[in-house]
Structure formats: structure tokens, C-alpha cells
Amino acid sequence: MSQALPSPSEPDDPRVGEILDIVAKEGSVDRALLTPDASIESLGIASLDMVQAIFEIEARFDVEIPVAANDGGAEFATVGDLLRHVLAAIDRQAAEDQASRSPPGGPPA
């Protein structure tokens, strides 16, 4: 995966920390192990724990995170994949909210 999406290593994005806190808690893994390249499978995070983590992230950021089925059928191979996907969903939601508050064509007649 190499999309031009927000970099998970962006140190000044406070959302990254919050997302990783949730993943560490729900996945019962050491927060320090959640590096962008770390494989979710090798971290031993069970699929149901990941489902729970995404649910918590959705609740925290009031966003719907769509299923991202990649070629292998796995949702996210690495922590970085998860972060990119989640941050993109949050940004998309924010843009939609923004657009619906101020329609690009000016105020409605």
C-alpha cells in the first residue's frame, strides 16, 4: 500500500496517538510495538479485537470507517495501513461535513 495519504509517522497529528491508544487497549498489545511497519497478524491482534478497536475508533471520532478489503482479503496488513485508512476516513467525513455546512455554490436561494 503506497497511497498519498496522511503519514502515520506524522508526529504532530494528535489523532494518531489516540488511535494507537485504542488499538493497544483493545488488542491488548504494548503501545510501543505499534510502529507503522508492524504487521497486525504478527502482533497477535485477534480479528475480533480489531473489529472492536475499529468500533471504538468510529465512536471516538464519530465517523464510519468502511471495510477496506485488499487483495488478500485482509483489512489491514500493518499498523500503518490501519492508520492511513482510518485517517483518510476521518478526513473524508470532515470534508463532507464541511461541504454540507457551506455548499460550494454559495448559500441556498
Next chain:
Amino acid sequence: MSRRVAITGLGGIASTGPDVPALWQSLCEGRSGIGPIANIPTARLSVRTAAEIAGFDPLAHFGTKRLALLDRASQLALVAAREAVRSSRLDPASFGARGGVVVGAVNGQGSIDDSYRSFYGEGAARVHPFTIPRIMPSGMASHLSIEFGLRGPTVAMASACASSNHAIGHAFQMVRAGMLDCAIAGGADASIVVGFMKGWEALRVLSPDTCRPFSADRAGLVIGEGAAMFVLEPWEQALSRGATIHAELKGFGSSADAGDITAPSADGAAQAMRAALDDAELAPEEIGYVNAHGTGTRLNDRTEVAALRAVFAARLPGIAVSSTKSMLGHCMTASGALELLATVLALREGVLPPTAGFNRVDPECDIDCVPNVARVARVRAALSNSLAFGGLNATLAVCAA
């Protein structure tokens, strides 16, 4: 006492057809019933794909007073059972206490959803007075017993998506053991309702478009609805009355993973298959076809293939393994019954139904999955797997008559 068990009645209804001939034709054509959801509001659904039965008219089958008591699952169960009983040419009522019913347990999902929506969502002061009899998970078993006058052991068995296989297995054991001379067994499920679909969405295992079991690009399962019912009776009785025997139900094996509540285990699945083979007194090399659980999720399919490798070892490449969920969707508690129907017809007709929607080989699922096109092949013995959430596995073994 140990008697051979004949399958002498077949009935079915699902997205691709309202009866056994239509269903079989669709499976032979590799035609899928998966499509955009049309029977329920989809505005609040993220996944809007299912294998629904289109154009089912309950009033064509039931009077209004009877219908008020029937959840859609029970309606489908009765329609399938009527076809099965008709085709068996048996009068089940004549067996009295020697006749029984065993079906997969299912909540009346549509009735629950309607009731809760009207009460919570629309502020209704009261709900339909038959809500409880429509919802109860054994309601379908009772309706079958009432309709056909069966007075012996009658029960609904719950093991999530393996429920039908456990039910058919239990009925099989009772006929074999001499406890029943006529059994109606199978499953019916009608769970494509908004509340239930939201639950599946939240588990993040639903495919957004279609079901592609064993394909490298598979993206999850698709919920379906339907029913399949069987009439089981002792072999000698079937012979003596000149009945058409569609297949011999030969063995039943079940197991529990004792592991995860949703993730499957290859060991548990392999154990169920081995138990079914032992029960049927079949050697692995006698099996020519396996109707897989094959949900189309990444985890199920690769785990099931690992289990098949454990059981069949070097012989696996020579065994056809297909998933009819690729066409019928995952009919939840009824899936085992519909898949046994496909397996029985495959043996009877000498045609193996394909795995539809197959695009690319996944190295982890490198099996002969009969991709996309049905295959003419005479097979003597087959297995049908159900590997349910909660690690509850059930496999049926059948032989050509």
C-alpha cells in the same frame, strides 16, 4: 439397532429458485442469486447486497389467519417441507409418535425487527399479539409437526450456522437407531432484516458486492435466505414401499474448536470431517466431492482448506470442493440444509455445482474448487461441511443411492 437411512424427500427454496428443480438448475448454470437488497429499506445500511428470495407471495401458500402466526422463516420452512413430503409420497401423520421433526433453531428475525421498530422507533403502544410465537426459535419445528401430524421427538437445534447440519445429523441418528421411522429434517432462515444486517456489518465480514469463496480477491460473505427440508426414513422401509431414494445419509460428525468465538480452527473442522467419515465407515479416499462451508471470508476459507489438507492429505487435489454459498449466499442456520440438498443432487445427477465468482487462485486455498462452471462427474460419496461461529462444526456424509 442400526439401520441404513434413506433420503426420500427433498424440498427447497432460496434466492435462485422457489423449488428443488429450479434451485438445481441455477446451481448447474452457476447462476447466483446475490444482488442489490430489494425487500427491506437500505437507507441506513452500508452493505446493500444479499441473496434474497424475490417475489415470494405468502398468500399463495397460507391463509391470512395462519400467516399471522408465521415468521418468514417458518413460511419458507413449510413451503420446503411440503415439497419434500410430496416428493417422498409418504403420509407423515401415519407415523404418529414414530415420526419426528428436527430443524435448525432460528429466531423469527423479521418478527423481532418489526416488533422493536414499531415499539422503539414508531412509539407504538403495543406490538403484534403473535410476536412471541413467531419469534420463538422452536416455532418452526412446531409448525412442521402441526402441519404434518408428527407426534414423536420434535426439536430445534442451535449451533449458529451449523444448526441445520446438527439437526439433520440428530434426525439421522434417531432414524438409524430405530427411534423414528419418518423424520422431517432441515433448516430455514429469513434473517435479511435491517437490525440483523447492521450486526453483520459491524462484524466487518460482509462483502460489498458478491461472494467469491477460495478466490484470492474474496472480500467476505453475503447473507442469503432460504430453506431446505428432507424426509428421512429407514432404508428397508423405503425399498419395501418402492420409494425413490435420492441418496443414503451415511454419517454425521461434529466437534467444537474450544477456541475463539468467531475465528475458525483447522483442527476443529478436521475433527468433524474425520468423525463423519468414521461414522459413515468411509475412508478419505472414497470421497469425491466436498460441499465446503466456504463463506468467502479470508479466514474461513484458508482455515477450511487447511482442515481439508489435514484430512485428505495428498489426495486433496483429486477431490472437487465447491462452495454453493457463492450462488445462494450464506443462508445462516439454513445453510447446511441447502448445501446438503446441493450435495444430494450432485450425487444423484452426476453434476458437481461450481464455486461461482471465482477469479484468481489464492495460494492458501489451492484446491479444485470447480471454478465457475459445473462439472459432469459421477461421485459415490461426499461430505458437506458447516463450520459455525463459536467453533461448532458439523459434517454430514452422504453416498449415492
